[in-house]
Amino acid sequence: MESENYSDLDIPIEMLENWQGLIEHIANVASIPTSLIMRLQPETIDVCVTNRHPKNPLHVGDAESLNGNLMCKTVIDSQKMLIVDNALKSQLWCDNPDAKLGLISYCGLPINWPTGKAFGTICMLDNKENGYTDSERQLLILFKNMVENSLTILYQQYVLEEKVKKRTAELEQVNLQLTKALDKYAAAEQIIEQQKYSHDLTGFPNIHELEKQFNANIIASDKPAALVHLRITNLTQIRNNLGLEYSQHITCYIADKLRQLCPVDTYLALLSDDDFAIVYQQGNDDLSNELMVIINNLISGLNEAVSFAGQKVKITRCMGISLYPEHGTNFLELMHNTSVSASECQLHNRDYQVYDASLKAELMDRFQLESQLMHALPNKELSLHYQPLFDVANEKLIGAEALLRWHNPLLGFVGPDQFIPVAEESGMMIEIGYFVLRSAIKQLASWQVSGNDDFFVAVNISPLQLADPILVDTIEALLETHNVKATSLEIEITENVFLGNQDGVLQVLRRIDALGIRIALDDFGTGYSSLSYIHRFPFSTVKIDRSFIANLETSSVNQHLVTAIISMANAFDLKVVAEGIEDKIQANFIENAGGHIYQGYHFGRPVNVDDFTRQYIL
Structure with missing residues (x-):
């Protein structure tokens, strides 16, 4: 039996609570003492979630060696439903560990990661002979699909984090080899000086200071640069539902995240409480690749829920991107095109949108509507x-x-x-x-x-x-x-x-x-x-x-x-x-x-x- 490669991935508490609800429900509907979600490990198969029935002998963390005579192992190997009406009447299953605990009937299904690798099983066990009805089996199939949907989301987050880690490591290696570190620190000091004229809560400069910096450092150098408009799309809803103090906390949280996630020579500004600007310039020809590293870092880093005053809220955001001088030769033109991209991104619920001339026509159609x-x-x-x-x-x-x-x-x-x-x-x-x-x-x-x-x-x-x-x-x-x-x-x-x-x-x-x-x-x-x-x-x-x-x-x-x-x-x-x-x-x-x-x-x-x-x- 081939083991899955993600045994070290932690299942989030919220997801485990969801699974607990499924397991409790199926045990109640089927009137059985035990229902389980089992997780495959390299040498064992462990109880991941189990219902809270007084006659349930199994607990979270209980483990059985894969060398034993296990019905769950058979389910994983065959990738099919297994039903055992009465293990005590079966020469094959009469000595399995569950039967020794008094659980003599079994109905189980395999659970897989989206890659096809085995995660484990979802199963029902009874302390009496039980063939399980069609509706109970169909309910088990539904809950198997719901658990696998959860694993798909978890796996996608894992893949994204691994990609970000890899790209970040590559960027850090390049930075170590750069010979112009002193110039970068000098530029950072200049940015800090400019940011004295800034927003009270975040310390970010406003749009007027952003325009001065752009004209002085980007247009004057005539080197390619990127302008990113980051918009928090649900901040107004958060302010209306939870109050001004919460929305201000979100604004400061985003500002702190930008400082952490963006390179040291990135210029950050606050256009309004829910609109941020990011200016990034690179002296070599690798602007697009390095910009995508920043964008992916932002997508990953701003994906967590934010807690404040006992409330937890998921932030929704979009990013519009325009490039200098390709999409504009002055600040106002570039800022306008970046905002158009952000609006288009928000309209279609995308993570980011690079400016294209056709976007203006589409946005005008929306404004007309x-x-x-x-x-x-x-x-x-x-x-x-x-x-x-x-x-x-x-x-x-x-x-x-x-x-x-x-x-x-x-x-x-x-x-x-x-x-x-x-x-x-x-x-x-x-x-x-x-x-x-x-x-x-x-x-x-x-x-x-x-x-x-x-x-x-x-x-x-x-x-x-x-x-x-x-x-x-x-x-x-x-x-x-x-x-x-x-x-x-x-x-x-x-x-x-x-x-x-x-x-x-x-x-x-x-x-x-x-x-x-x-x-x-x-x-x-x-x-x-x-x-x-x-x-x-x-x-x-x-x-x-x-x-x-x-x-x-x-x-x-x-x-x-x-x-x-x-x-x-x-x-x-x-x-x-x-x-x-x-x-x-x-x-x-x-x-x-x-x-x-x-x-x-x-x-x-x-x-x-x-x-x-x-x-x-x-």
Whole structure:
């Protein structure tokens, strides 16, 4: 059996806590005393995570030699599921270590790193004969995939850190051989002197000092240089949610990180609380390679969550890059092009963006979209379409999802995937969100008057709306105004609402739940930590992402995943909505798997309110 090469990689505590939740859940569902995640070591296989059952004889850190008669070793070698109903009745397994502890039945699956190397196993053990049901096996398959998703993220971080270490070591070796060390120290002293005219908290010079330095040292020398615009894209959200003191701490934290991660002769400046400038000049022809070392260092070094006053926040950032003199022959032109690159980088959620002349045209298109969107509400260009929701049991209409649409006289029909991100980033989403809530609740009242008392409407809520302190009071007032029962409204959120202040989100969702409003987790299954959200937050519904429904009739992987998700949701007493149902085969599968609600083109496309009323209500 070939051992994996990453046995020295520590599993983060947060990841272990996630795995603990999986193991506890599968032990509860299967009613067994022991469930495990085992980790392969060079000479042994160790208990990495185990459930906390009083009859579980195994503990974290317990190890068995690979020379023994181990069922987990067989699972790793064969890369297949192993089921042993009763080891005491098997000549092969009657003397294995688990049987000696009283654990006589076993069901296990291999867990691998993304490279294919073995990590270990995930398994269920019972102290009585047990063949394990299909739903328990499918749940084990789902949790195996979730653990492997976690390992993929950990491995990618490991690879990036190794690359950065290698490039950093190469750069340090070159620096040792440079003969112009005194010139570099002299330049550093000059930079320190200039930085006396600086930002109070960070000590960084402002944009005026940056321009003076650039003109004096870069343009005067006429040597190639790079200007980097580093933007902290979620600092405004952090300030709104956690306060000014926290955002100032973030600004100082970034400043300290830049001092640590950038070479000594790099010039650093602060353009605003969330915008930093980095100027790097190299006398030889290796500017691009050395610049990429700096960029990779920044990507890696700014990837950690920041803790302050008992809160932990993940920083999001983007970097725009322009080169002198290739992208500009004076400071203002170069600064403008660097900012254009940063905006493009932020728009497309990239780590960095090097300037290209075509970016200006694309950015102008975005500015045009944003300027038109500012007038969309007063000009009555926004409307709601509704997609029907049907009960799986009898295919009876039970509700609808409200979907925002925009038709602009200049731009024509603009897709939600284009304008909703712009609305969120520009802050317009709060006002637009209240328009959606008002329109949906008012229309719901109209439909219920027509005799559809049990009909409900689902409305999507953005992270910005959840951070609005008057959200819950506004929803309650709208329900009272239109005489609509709270149970007739469903709020849909996605996992990105948890990227900020989770405690604040939890408080808001608890208030919404206390009113009797349903809360649905949209796009379930696309994130490795979905299970932890289900445990902690008051959800009543999960919506299976349409990516799992696609090719359901031909993909055994999708079939197993959907079945396992529905089984797990039922175990938590949650309703399951299957999105993207496009044919009868998919609908039949969802029915047989135990799903509750259909949504998709097979049952009805999103249509405007008049067409929906005519087709489904009257």
